[in-house]
Amino acid sequence: xxxxxxxxxxxxxxxxxxxxxxxxxxxxxxxxxxxxxxxxxxxxxxxxxxxxxxxxxxxxxxxxxxxxxxxxxxxxxxxxxxxxxxxxxxxxxxxxxxxxxxxxxxxxxxxxxxxxxxxxxxxx
Numbered sequence: 008x009x010x011x012x013x014x015x016x017x018x019x020x021x022x023x024x025x026x027x028x029x030x031x032x033x034x035x036x037x038x039x040x041x042x043x044x045x046x047x048x049x050x051x052x053x054x055x056x057x058x059x060x061x062x063x064x065x066x067x068x069x070x071x072x073x074x075x076x077x078x079x080x081x082x083x084x085x086x087x088x089x090x091x092x093x094x095x096x097x098x099x100x101x102x103x104x105x106x107x108x109x110x111x112x113x114x115x116x117x118x119x120x121x122x123x124x125x126x127x128x129x130x131x
Contacts, residue, residue, distance in 0.1 A: 016125030029103030045099035
């Protein structure tokens, strides 16, 4: 069974940085896409970034391009989301998700495995 455990959320001032981590276990992830999504109350969950585990190619939502970087450490089975130049509108619960097909999709319904989420709050 795939397990995803996020960490690294918190409170930061606008312009600051945070790094989220997602420890993945239960599978060999060579044929997976791992993604970061975020959700605020009353809104749909939206993709932030995704990475093809084996080749390392990445996808970013337009709203975070140039500010966020997704990466993975194969040895630690961990995916990271480095978030720089944070804005109050980045405030959300951030979720790690996994998709067992090596095609990036932006629809959260295409990801069957999810972590519990970690809160990121950016103050102005």
